[in-house]
Amino acid sequence: MIRVAMLSFWHVHAKDYAKQITEHPETEIVAVWDEIPERGRAEAEARGVRFYESLDELLAQPDIDAVVVDTPSNMHRDVMVKAANAGKHIFTEKVLAITLREANEIVDAVRKNGVKLTVSLPRLNDEYTTAIQRILQEGLLGDLTLVRTRLSHNGAIANWLPAHFYNLQETGGGALIDLGCHPMYLARLFLGLPESVTASYGYVTGKEVEDNAVAVLRYPSGALAVVEAGFVNHYSPFTIEIHGKEGSLLYGTPEGRILLRTTKLGDEAAKAWTEQALGEKRPSAISQWVDHIRNNTEATENIALALDLTKLMEASNESVRLNRAVKLDELVP
Numbered sequence: 001m002i003r004v005a006m007l008s009f010w011h012v013h014a015k016d017y018a019k020q021i022t023e024h025p026e027t028e029i030v031a032v033w034d035e036i037p038e039r040g041r042a043e044a045e046a047r048g049v050r051f052y053e054s055l056d057e058l059l060a061q062p063d064i065d066a067v068v069v070d071t072p073s074n075m076h077r078d079v080m081v082k083a084a085n086a087g088k089h090i091f092t093e094k095v096l097a098i099t100l101r102e103a104n105e106i107v108d109a110v111r112k113n114g115v116k117l118t119v120s121l122p123r124l125n126d127e128y129t130t131a132i133q134r135i136l137q138e139g140l141l142g143d144l145t146l147v148r149t150r151l152s153h154n155g156a157i158a159n160w161l162p163a164h165f166y167n168l169q170e171t172g173g174g175a176l177i178d179l180g181c182h183p184m185y186l187a188r189l190f191l192g193l194p195e196s197v198t199a200s201y202g203y204v205t206g207k208e209v210e211d212n213a214v215a216v217l218r219y220p221s222g223a224l225a226v227v228e229a230g231f232v233n234h235y236s237p238f239t240i241e242i243h244g245k246e247g248s249l250l251y252g253t254p255e256g257r258i259l260l261r262t263t264k265l266g267d268e269a270a271k272a273w274t275e276q277a278l279g280e281k282r283p284s285a286i287s288q289w290v291d292h293i294r295n296n297t298e299a300t301e302n303i304a305l306a307l308d309l310t311k312l313m314e315a316s317n318e319s320v321r322l323n324r325a326v327k328l329d330e331l332v333p
Contacts (some may be wrong), residue, residue: 002089002293003065005031005058007079009043011093012162013120014070018047020286021068027290033058035071040297055079064094066116066293070168071175077102080117084109091114091289094181095313096306098172100331107303112263116291119297119306121184124189125288128155128251130279132240135249136190140262147191147225149183150239156204156211156231156292167209174209176201180229183240186308187217190242192234192281193308194219198325204232205331215316218325249276272283 006029008014017168021027031050033042056128057225058084059067067087071079076097083090091108096119097103110117123129123234135141152175155161164170171177176184176199194217202212211232217225230236237254250273258276262269283291285302292299311328318326 001131002027002290003030003063003069004028004090005033005064006043007037007055007058007069007083008034008071008075009039010035010072011040011070012165013093014068017068017091017093017120017286018043020284022047024286025318026288026294027066027286031058031061031064034156035075035077042080059083059088065089072164072167073172074170076107081104081109084113084115084117087113088294089244089289091118091120091286093120094185094306094309095172095177096310099175099314100307100311100333103307104288104333108309116289116292116298118285118302120285121185121302121305121309122285123186124302125282125284126303127254127281128240128256128258129189130281130282131276132190132242132249132251134279135258135260135276136242140247140260140264141242141244141249142264143221143223144191144244145223146241146243147187147223148228148239149187149225149240150236151179151183151229151230152228152233152236153179154232155232155293156207156220157234161231166209168208171209173313173317174201174207174213175211175228175229175231176213176215176316178229179231180213180215180227181276181309183227184215184312185305186240186316187227187307188312191217191223191225193221193311193328194225196325196327197312197319199313199319201320202230210320213316213320215312216221217312228322273319321330 032044071094095144201210240251259273
């Protein structure tokens with residue numbers, strides 16, 4: 001049994017991860033720490049486990065094998081480097097870190113200490129993603145020219161997001177770095193890493209962080225990716241569009257089905273949209289993490305995508321701050 005400590009319940013998904021850890025047959029929660037002691041103590045009491053006011057004391061316990069990190073994003077670097085140096089395996093909510101420099105420091109500590117890291121990038125594991133990857137691998141769209149990915153909800157206008165999600169220091173940003181992570185890493189998965197990023201943020205509700213965001217990723221080939229996110233939309237569907245020289249693919253416009261039109265499969269496929277089968281759902285990120293711990297393997301693709309995600313988020317923030325396109329090679333590694 002892998003003995004896990006929950007490090008903070010700051011994030012809205014922390015209780016979801018705690019539930020997954022409790023339900024997984026090979027993991028159990030044995031301890032809690034939280035940067036807000038009252039919150040952590042209540043969560044520990046509800047689960048009948050130990051609470052530690054000191055993170056260092058918790059990490060020194062030999063009967064804790066691994067940690068789930070749900071702290072404010074600006075604490076990720078310090079918490080995860082400490083956990084890795086203490087020999088604890090790490091599962092973390094995205095983003096891995098707010099800056100590329102901090103993300104690299106986390107990964108360096110993980111590899112130096114031989115612990116297993118997995119970042120929660122859940123839409124990599126969904127059936128539509130695996131199906132789209134298959135279609136792209138088969139070359140049915142030809143050379144790609146445009147990817148558009150969008151994810152939005154009404155959290156800022158229906159007031160169900162916690163107030164601390166609007167704290168710029170803790171979060172490193174709003175709609176894009178929180179919700180926009182998902183369409184961003186999918187755009188990266190489908191089209192690769194761009195040369196530069198240009199972002200625009202909107203502040204519909206007047207919060208400290210953006211609640212409406214668009215990032216445009218520019219590629220040397222002339223291809224573009226448009227990543228959209230928002231906290232101010234009641235009915236915006238999760239959307240993927242991929243266009244190439246030989247065809248186009250649509251998902252979530254608004255139904256959760258894949259539509260394909262391509263010149264590669266004959267006249268009928270070129271004349272009309274045809275629905276494509278969804279792919280195989282991959283194991284959850286938590287399950288993958290457990291497998292890496294058990295099998296002494298590394299989440300190579302997951303970590304690489306998590307590092308690229310931080311690059312793209314930092315470049316987006318810098319683009320807004322500088323009011324210009326930011327090349328990825330401008331970032332401090």
